[in-house]
Amino acid sequence: MIYQHIAGLIQKALDVQLIEPADKIYMRNQVMSLLGLETYPEDVQESDDTLSNLVEKIIAYAVEEKVIDNLYDDKEVLAANIMNCFVPRPSVVNTVFNQSYQESPNAATNYFYNLSINNNYIQQNRIAKNISYKSDTAYGQLDITINLSKPEKDPEQIKRERELKQTINYPKCLLCIENEGYAGRLGHPARANHRIINIPLLNENWYLQYSPYVYYNEHCILLSEEHRPMKINRKSFERLLSFTEKFPHYFIGSNADLPIVGGSILSHDHYQGGRYEFAMTRAENAFNFKLEGFPEIQASVLNWPMSVIRIRSKHMVSLVNAADKILLNWRNYTDENADVLAFTDDTPHNTITPIARNRNGILELDLVLRNNRTTDEHPLGIFHPHEDVHHIKKENIGLIEVMGLAVLPPRLKDELVDIKEFLLGNSGKVASYHQRWAEQLKLEYGKLSTNEQAESILREELGKKFVKCLQDAGVFKNRGGFERFITSLNSMESEYATKR
Template identity: 60%
Template sequence: MEAIFTRIDQLIDQAIQAALINERDRVYCRNQILGMLNMDFFIESNQDQTNKSIPGLLNDILEYAIENEVIADVLDEKEVFCANIMNCFLSKPSEISDKFYQLYQKGPEEATNYFYQLSKDSNYIQTERIAKNIHYQTTTKYGDLDITINLSKPEKDPEQIKRERQMKQTINYPKCLLCAENEGYVGRTGHPARSNHRIIGLELADEDWFFQYSPYVYYNEHSIVFSKEHRPMTITKGTFERLTSFVEQFPHYFVGSNADLPIVGGSILSHDHYQAGNYTFAMTKAEDEFTFDLEQYPDIQAAVVRWPMSVIRLRSENRTSLVDAADLILKNWRAYSDSSVDILAYTEDTPHNTITPIARMRDGNFELDLVLRNNRTSEKHPDGIFHPHQDVHHIKKENIGLIEVMGLAVLPPRLKEELEAVQAFLVDGKTNVEEYHQVWANDIKHKYKDITNTNVESIVHDELGKKFVTVLEDSGVFKSNSRGKAAFKRFLLSLK
């Protein structure tokens, strides 16, 4: 019994050290936590200092709550309980927003540093779960690509799945996972706990938007920028205006949007939103393949990027001119067809062409990458002509969204054990591997003559990187061969 009181005090100590609260708030926070544990007394303890993190201490208190039947051992109840505890240590949204903008006056980086640290300290960003992810870089002909096997999101237990199936989905609040109404929302079966969630208001091109961090960050300061209005994602001239407005306000960040069509779009197309962050992807470092002129916009530097997907890069000090040039390319691409390379703009009234845009500031210029996308399917490629093809589905068959486009592979958790089996097979020649990996494993074994326990992991990492390159090449509308380059140049001529 006394251990729980020690853990509560230690959690409060850690919250004070993280500057979430100060000593004056100790009794208040203690009493709030006691109430959540259905306890009406407290025993003072001479607790020792602990090296445990906030998530670790929170987990100890969670285990006590489960053992003493305060909550059920079910995912959603556990998430709600932990978020409610951490909410005790957080200021109201208006106070956090005020501090953010006070720091912004000193500099945008000071403001985002504060909010990012707060989001981690409050356990909204799930740092300990994210630490489980496997992440490394691998060198390819297109630069150092990032490979991540996503192990951070908790699996739903059978009781959780049962509850979700039995629940009648009649609640329409918040409308989706991105709506501003999630801020402080306690959560329910089928909708995550957000008591410890805080967002920052922004103005982008005369519209009200919000800024938050992703609870499961894939890269440094992985953030979400989303519209106050719950409206579908669309790529328009307004998109380019808002993206460039964001990087003008936060020049140390990039920001980009998923495409707005199925197959090539993101996982949430129902709410207009972007992803941002303070990270340099391989695509950002990619050099120009060749430059070209946009006659209507002589102040724009335009180039095709040396990248497995089809990327046009625009640079200019003039934001208005840059937005107009991007809109010209978007409108032309929406209507462009070239059947010789399987590009059709429409099937009857169904559109196929769109763009994945990414904005950043570089050397005082606005820079806008426009990644050309097409979501056609065929009998040979039912998942998408410009989508990972069957021969790479054993590694990646999901949509290629903004993050992958820039050079970060987000791979499914099944690969952790499956790749371990592949490595064992490469060394001993006997370990069973999944059937869909067998051809790949055999190819690697024949390719390398001396595979040992010492080098097998690096070999598999390199070969996995090559597979990801193929994934990106499959997704490019204009291939990196002579035929594809000629087709790309025909499109560029249509812009004049």
């Protein structure tokens, strides 16, 4: 069967135009070499399956024949090396991307996204395992995802990683450009089939790639050539808006640059974008306000569970200046009535999560106000999901969640089934941290009679929990807090003019 799988993989690569017919024998020999095969029979019947499934079957053969150990990293390395046989060199990928860009930005990203799927860098088989649905809330339809796309490591893999005395510092992190084509190793993911696109921005080299575990359509990452810490500043706004001018069909945003409210990788300057309309994109204005010194800017506060200022203009320089003014003010803003303190001694607490869009030539920035202060009552953060929702989500509220897409932990898949059975009266088995919630649901809805009814209620209630997570992360709980900040903002024009 292995020869049939190899033949099938080569045919699929031809079908999606990864290779040309003249490449067939060469590709076959490359894959055979990786599997330790020395001969190839005549008249092989091709396996008819998806590209991802064929790769999985070939890896299963390699494990069975002891070509590799049955370890997560070993399997990932071989799978990436096999697909790397079919992927053009980086120079070719960049050339085709730039040629496609001359047709349109849309054509360029279509080419690169399809390449990332067809070379199995974006592993659709795994992504398909995610549980995803939309939940109707007071803030519109939010996206709920239980992330099942990243396989759990087996005990032997974990043991080896613990025993390994890691002295290698290459690549420095998972986002460094040195990951392109890197074979991988124990504890560092395989990236042999990984490609990145050079995107110059403001006289710097930035690089576009897609997330291997896409959470939404065309989920991309824009990363700095230099390995340097994330920092939200004036340059950030300029880069984000410049990117939307180059790729107006993509939004792009940044995680905040402080612990607790920031992303998982703060050590490497990067942004995330893609072609997707989040609930926050569709959010209506709660109220408009004037931003002193910027008559050309449309400014508003969004009707959203987090604290968001939206500014819009046709003029990039004005928008950058306005965003910079808001950031500089917020960095030093204290409002004890809202539990917002800018500093504890010399430790800063205030920052911003920015998101940029280009809506038919109108540039738009959403500036989400963040504060990472902790207290004894809220040791994980005052403006972080509170303890009453930790049974659903305890992790940081990053850029993706800010915009209205919940990325929930894999444990919930089985735990929600247990709660459903509890609501149906079939079982009393519920995780202790869900017990109170499950009993509240049973008290409110009574004993449910059908699976469909129980699942519908759980999905609706999970959406409510996510809204509460976002509300907890909002720094202003009412309009009064926003109005105090806007008053402060509009009284500091002269100071801002000096700083800029």
